[in-house]
Amino acid sequence: MKAESLTRRRPIVGRCCWPVVFAFAIAIASVAQAEEQTPKTADADSIVAPMVSGFDRFARHDELSPTLAGALSISELSCVSCHASDDPWLQPKRGPRLSGAGNRLQPTWLKQYLADPAAMKPETTMPHVLSQLPESQRGEAIDALVAFLGSQQQPFAVIKAGGALPVVHEFWKRGDADRGNKLYHTVGCVACHDPDPDYETVESKPSAIDELIEQLDPEEIADLGLASEARRVDSVPHGDLVSKYSLRSLTMMLLDPTKTRPSARMPSLRLSPLEAADIAAHLLRDQTTKQIEIQSNDAPQSRVEQGRALFVQLRCAACHDASDALAAAPAQPLLKLNAAAAASCIENPAGEMPRYAFDDDQRNAIRARLNARRIENHAAADEVDFRMLQLNCYGCHRRDERGGVGRFRKAYFETVGHVDLGDEGRLPPTLGGVGRKLLPKALAAVFHPKTVPHRPFMTARMPSYSADTVDPLVRGFQEADRVDQSDAVDILPPQQEMADAGRDLVNTGCVGCHAFRGESLPGVVGIDLAGTTNRIDSKWFYEFVLNPSAVKKRTRMPTFFPDGKSNRPELLDGDVRQQISAIWAYLRDLDREPLPEKIETVRSANYELAPSGQPIVLRTFMEQAGTHAIAVGFPQGVHFAFDAEQMRLAIGWKQRFLDARGTWFERFTPPADPLGDAQMTMPAGPVVIVDENGGEHEGENAHYRFRGYRLDAAGVPTFLYDVAGWSIEDRIEATESGTLRRSVTVKRTGKIRGETSDRKLYLVAHAAERLKPHGELAVSDRQGLTVTLSEDLARTGTLRRSGGVDQWLIPFDSHDRNTAILEYRW
Numbered sequence: 001m002k003a004e005s006l007t008r009r010r011p012i013v014g015r016c017c018w019p020v021v022f023a024f025a026i027a028i029a030s031v032a033q034a035e036e037q038t039p040k041t042a043d044a045d046s047i048v049a050p051m052v053s054g055f056d057r058f059a060r061h062d063e064l065s066p067t068l069a070g071a072l073s074i075s076e077l078s079c080v081s082c083h084a085s086d087d088p089w090l091q092p093k094r095g096p097r098l099s100g101a102g103n104r105l106q107p108t109w110l111k112q113y114l115a116d117p118a119a120m121k122p123e124t125t126m127p128h129v130l131s132q133l134p135e136s137q138r139g140e141a142i143d144a145l146v147a148f149l150g151s152q153q154q155p156f157a158v159i160k161a162g163g164a165l166p167v168v169h170e171f172w173k174r175g176d177a178d179r180g181n182k183l184y185h186t187v188g189c190v191a192c193h194d195p196d197p198d199y200e201t202v203e204s205k206p207s208a209i210d211e212l213i214e215q216l217d218p219e220e221i222a223d224l225g226l227a228s229e230a231r232r233v234d235s236v237p238h239g240d241l242v243s244k245y246s247l248r249s250l251t252m253m254l255l256d257p258t259k260t261r262p263s264a265r266m267p268s269l270r271l272s273p274l275e276a277a278d279i280a281a282h283l284l285r286d287q288t289t290k291q292i293e294i295q296s297n298d299a300p301q302s303r304v305e306q307g308r309a310l311f312v313q314l315r316c317a318a319c320h321d322a323s324d325a326l327a328a329a330p331a332q333p334l335l336k337l338n339a340a341a342a343a344s345c346i347e348n349p350a351g352e353m354p355r356y357a358f359d360d361d362q363r364n365a366i367r368a369r370l371n372a373r374r375i376e377n378h379a380a381a382d383e384v385d386f387r388m389l390q391l392n393c394y395g396c397h398r399r400d401e402r403g404g405v406g407r408f409r410k411a412y413f414e415t416v417g418h419v420d421l422g423d424e425g426r427l428p429p430t431l432g433g434v435g436r437k438l439l440p441k442a443l444a445a446v447f448h449p450k451t452v453p454h455r456p457f458m459t460a461r462m463p464s465y466s467a468d469t470v471d472p473l474v475r476g477f478q479e480a481d482r483v484d485q486s487d488a489v490d491i492l493p494p495q496q497e498m499a500d501a502g503r504d505l506v507n508t509g510c511v512g513c514h515a516f517r518g519e520s521l522p523g524v525v526g527i528d529l530a531g532t533t534n535r536i537d538s539k540w541f542y543e544f545v546l547n548p549s550a551v552k553k554r555t556r557m558p559t560f561f562p563d564g565k566s567n568r569p570e571l572l573d574g575d576v577r578q579q580i581s582a583i584w585a586y587l588r589d590l591d592r593e594p595l596p597e598k599i600e601t602v603r604s605a606n607y608e609l610a611p612s613g614q615p616i617v618l619r620t621f622m623e624q625a626g627t628h629a630i631a632v633g634f635p636q637g638v639h640f641a642f643d644a645e646q647m648r649l650a651i652g653w654k655q656r657f658l659d660a661r662g663t664w665f666e667r668f669t670p671p672a673d674p675l676g677d678a679q680m681t682m683p684a685g686p687v688v689i690v691d692e693n694g695g696e697h698e699g700e701n702a703h704y705r706f707r708g709y710r711l712d713a714a715g716v717p718t719f720l721y722d723v724a725g726w727s728i729e730d731r732i733e734a735t736e737s738g739t740l741r742r743s744v745t746v747k748r749t750g751k752i753r754g755e756t757s758d759r760k761l762y763l764v765a766h767a768a769e770r771l772k773p774h775g776e777l778a779v780s781d782r783q784g785l786t787v788t789l790s791e792d793l794a795r796t797g798t799l800r801r802s803g804g805v806d807q808w809l810i811p812f813d814s815h816d817r818n819t820a821i822l823e824y825r826w
Contacts, residue, residue: 048122053392054389070370078125083337102294103296176281207410265392268463269463398432400432416525517530561576618660629642652680652824678826719732763820765808766787769781789821
């Protein structure tokens with residue numbers, strides 16, 4: 001479905017923008033005319049206040065205390081970069097490092113940004129640096145600053161290939177905008193940034209709360225305390241990325257954001273080099289001329305030195321690191337500031353004061369924090385809350401009824417293969433009580449870039465952070481969530497009878513949703529329980545297994561101990577504590593214990609799949625359909641395999657479906673083979689692009705992009721893929737008469753590179769060494785496959801021979817949506 005555009009209440013500034021507290025040197029300020037020393041204010045309706053993510057989402061709706069909102073604003077606006085304070089909550093975010101600005105940022109963009117930051121990026125947290133200067137002096141000051149920043153050259157990091165990290169030569173030139181578009185909308189970028197309004201998301205069932213909100217009016221929503229759940233979460237805008245970055249500089253920034261933004265407000269999403277290049281190609285897709293590198297600085301040295309002096313005088317170094325640029329003397333300490341002064345950074349700035357476009361909410365919050373002076377003895381829970389607000393963890397995660405993925409962003413959070421696991425399987429987990437759940441080392445490992453995800457079925461990725469950045473969170477979670485451990489569960493000594501009982505118990509229910517050492521029952525995609533005892537606290541484990549919903553609201557985990565009683569009274573005398581301890585003992589020794597009996601049984605059983613009721617869809621490896629095969633079996637006894645690498649209906653067959661042994665347990669060796677008879681190799685297709693003279697564009701046709709598949713209510717898959725400017729929906733199902741019915745819908749989404757008016761799009765209805773008409777609506781080949789079309793399509797088709805192959809081609813309207821229905825009979 002096409003996702004709803006996230007209409008914003010107000011434009012939003014990115015977390016990766018430049019918060020700077022600038023004060024002009026007296027030498028520069030003294031030359032200004034008196035009337036120009038008072039900042040020029042725009043029309044009130046056009047002023048857009050600087051944005052802080054946590055402030056805009058929570059403080060503007062009275063969900064933060066005034067002093068907390070003020071502390072967050074002071075920190076994120078980097079006020080303490082100039083106004084010193086030893087309060088750890090107020091330490092400045094600071095701006096990006098400028099030591100490599102010369103080969104990272106476009107000179108033209110720098111000029112425009114310095115001339116008017118808010119015009120280039122609405123709601124930027126950078127004040128107008130040069131607004132105090134007379135118009136006649138601003139141009140020269142901008143040229144000098146840009147010359148200095150252009151001299152800040154720093155080699156890009158050399159990315160070395162490894163066994164798990166292939167690196168293509170000059171990978172920043174290899175980005176694919178289509179791949180980047182999908183990555184951008186699935187790995188987590190849209191948790192903060194705007195999605196594209198025309199990006200199509202997979203239909204997913206709304207949560208119970210979302211369904212309730214849809215039925216209530218605003219007053220009822222407020223009365224039920226659901227206002228935070230119902231409202232939109234504003235997006236962090238990118239600004240003018242096209243004029244700011246080159247392909248290389250944006251790729252390198254996405255690959256390692258903290259290299260230039262050590263504050264980590266822009267996190268790393270663990271992208272590979274090619275993935276970073278793909279997303280950069282998507283974000284810069286509107287560049288008319290692809291700017292691969294930033295042009296080198298050719299300003300005279302005298303201009304560079306003039307800019308260096310201005311960089312120091314204007315206190316740029318208070319927030320930005322640059323080579324050979326020392327910070328100027330600090331301004332008055334924060335504790336000595338008068339929040340009620342007639343002229344201040346907050347309101348009516350004059351002279352050396354920075355110019356911000358604060359609104360009343362922000363002014364009141366900052367004044368509240370300044371008036372409170374120093375606040376001592378923050379509780380651990382408060383420390384965690386504040387750090388999560390700074391890093392915008394609440395953009396994805398929920399903790400203590402705060403935050404979580406915004407209601408209108410949930411559609412972009414998917415599972416791999418679009419398996420329906422509910423919100424718990426596709427949205428980032430709640431962090432309530434996480435300090436009790438995870439052991440300290442496991443909690444710290446969550447943020448490490450090399451940690452393997454425990455939820456590989458989610459497309460969204462947990463960002464990685466440096467230890468320094470998240471150490472307050474790791475320590476804070478532990479301190480805030482830990483309770484007295486004196487009543488912790490006694491995990492019994494490792495005795496064989498305990499492990500055997502634990503294996504029996506997990507075989508009762510756990511195998512239905514979880515994997516064990518990478519093995520599972522067919523269709524199971526839950527968290528692998530291997531390593532559980534190295535990650536999870538034993539007491540939390542006991543409480544969760546005993547009563548899952550009491551520990552984690554709205555969890556899908558069922559209870560196997562209703563009313564605190566075991567449903568296996570014959571094991572360990574029905575003692576619940578002993579039984580849960582036995583499960584723990586089994587999981588602790590899982591690497592040495594046999595797999596659960598049901599998994600062992602399936603492994604040793606007949607692996608024939610027999611569809612009944614609904615189709616069976618199985619990703620596998622098949623000799624006839626390649627390593628990206630998707631086999632689909634129907635109760636009607638007609639089956640097919642789709643090649644998701646070449647986007648082709650590869651083979652059809654009848655009667656028995658498939659042996660899945662190689663797919664489930666033997667790592668694709670041997671390949672899965674059809675068990676039935678009447679195997680039929682299907683024609684290539686479904687679409688080609690040809691010139692009027694008959695020449696095919698094989699290079700264009702090879703650039704298919706598979707986007708997965710969706711299942712309808714009957715369990716029939718529709719395959720989704722793109723090719724050279726067209727989006728294709730390909731649905732194939734069995735009929736009661738023993739045929740395959742195929743519906744191919746082609747929709748124009750973009751322009752083909754180098755496209756000319758003599759290029760056409762055709763449906764390949766049939767293709768074989770030799771074809772002959774079979775009545776007026778069908779064509780047959782020598783192996784006995786007959787393809788039938790509707791009358792309106794059949795009469796437009798033509799038979800042609802190309803490359804030793806006959807093709808039955810149906811012309812499509814290259815500028816419209818087309819749907820064709822084909823029937824395969826053999």
